[in-house]
Structure formats: C-alpha cells, structure tokens
Amino acid sequence: MSEEIARRGMMLVLSSPSGAGKTTLARRLLEDDDGLEMSISCTTRPPRPGEQEGRDYFFVDHDRFIEMQSQDAFLEWAVVFDNRYGTPRKPVEDALSMGRDVLFDVDWQGAQKLRGNAARDVVSVFVLPPSARALEERLRQRAQDHEDVVKKRMQGASNEIQHWEEYDYVIVNSDVERSLAFLKAVLAAERVRRDRQTGIDPFVKSLLADL
Numbered sequence: 001m002s003e004e005i006a007r008r009g010m011m012l013v014l015s016s017p018s019g020a021g022k023t024t025l026a027r028r029l030l031e032d033d034d035g036l037e038m039s040i041s042c043t044t045r046p047p048r049p050g051e052q053e054g055r056d057y058f059f060v061d062h063d064r065f066i067e068m069q070s071q072d073a074f075l076e077w078a079v080v081f082d083n084r085y086g087t088p089r090k091p092v093e094d095a096l097s098m099g100r101d102v103l104f105d106v107d108w109q110g111a112q113k114l115r116g117n118a119a120r121d122v123v124s125v126f127v128l129p130p131s132a133r134a135l136e137e138r139l140r141q142r143a144q145d146h147e148d149v150v151k152k153r154m155q156g157a158s159n160e161i162q163h164w165e166e167y168d169y170v171i172v173n174s175d176v177e178r179s180l181a182f183l184k185a186v187l188a189a190e191r192v193r194r195d196r197q198t199g200i201d202p203f204v205k206s207l208l209a210d211l
C-alpha cells in the first residue's frame, strides 16, 4: 500500500485575498487529516477576539520579531497590512524531515519565498471569493476587524489577486464543503506523485525481484 512507502513531506500553501476563507478551509482540512500539520506563524498584529496564542498565531511585539529575523528564525517573513508575519523555520523543517505535510496560510509574498526555497516541495493553492460583494460581506460578517481594517483589506484584495497565476491550483470558494473536497483531492493526488515517493524505487525493485 502506498501509505507504507516513504515519501518527502510537502508544503501545502494557501493564499487568498483577506476574507476569502483560507483559515476556515485550513481548520476543516486539519480536522480531517492526521498527516497534516499547520505552520503557526508569528505576527505583530494584535489578537482578534477568540484568537489563541500558539493555536492561531504566536503574537509577538515588533522588537521580538526583529530579533527573530536577525536569528534567521523565519523560513519567510513579510509585511502584510502594516504588520509583520513570519513562518517559524524549525517546526516546518522538523515536520518535513519526518515525512509529514505542512499547511501554510500565507500571502503571495510568503508563497513566493517558500517556492524560492523549496520549489519541488511546495504545492500552492489560491482561493478566490465568488464575487467582490461576497468578499466584503465575509470580512464584515467575521466581525472581528474595525471598519478601517476591513476597508484596507478590501483595497488590498486586487493586489493579492494579481498573483493568482503563480499558483498550482485555484479554487473559487463559493461553498466550504465543495472547496474542502477540492483541497482534499489536491492533497491526495500530490501525495502519490512519483517524485515525492522516495521509497517507491526500492519498492518496485523488490517487487520485480519477487516476480
């Protein structure tokens, strides 16, 4: 069975304009998939109501973020909507070395940097909202950001969407269940890519030897 064959872990990267639904889809995917773990980013943004330290983000102040940058503690980092966000390097490298897959919720800058570091291990998915109106409704309905933050994120949506063609897969997130099914299909297919299965060559050789 393919589950027994060693393979390199993959980096499944989700990007979208703010509010299109990455966090929602990521949480659902993690609930249903034991082989996948979330990369928890550091951010200088203040926590939203309900967000938990170490589950949603590691919330750090600006000085601590700069210190971590100087220690090369981030696999990538970027300024997004006036705050700094960064992917801690060690948990990702540890997970990948154990053949586990890691899920990232990062903007287009983060996706570019991750691809630049490890193109063959990155599978990237861009999530689009079904319409501009739906995007605005979702940002407002989330009801966790001030009006000026919602406006800034709507203004930033075009800039993020400019990068959609850099991604391997594109999902229009009209319906969470449908989008989730597409994401699961991507993950399943990418897991059995020949070049990702490091143990497939010896397996085939041994199979042939037994025939």
Ligand SMILES: Nc1ncnc2c1ncn2[C@@H]1O[C@H](COP(=O)(O)OP(=O)(O)OP(=O)(O)O)[C@@H](O)[C@H]1O
Binding pocket: 016, 017, 018, 019, 020, 021, 022, 023, 024, 025, 138, 139, 141, 142, 173, 174, 175, 176
């Ligand atoms: N398919 C969908 N249909 C309707 N509402 C949705 C759908 N997907 C997500 N939402 C809702 O839209 C809001 C924004 O979703 P979410 O926080 O997941 O977006 P995001 O892309 O992670 O945003 P950000 O980049 O700001 O973190 C949430 O209230 C969520 O419940």
Ligand SMILES: Nc1nc2c(ncn2[C@@H]2O[C@H](COP(=O)(O)O)[C@@H](O)[C@H]2O)c(=O)[nH]1
Binding pocket: 015, 016, 017, 018, 041, 042, 045, 076, 077, 078, 080, 085, 086, 087, 105, 106, 107, 109, 110, 111
């Ligand atoms: N380049 C990175 N972008 C990140 C990271 N963590 C989150 N993000 C992106 O920031 C925006 C805003 O997120 P929010 O939680 O404040 O709504 C969103 O596009 C995220 O994908 C990261 O480590 N690196």
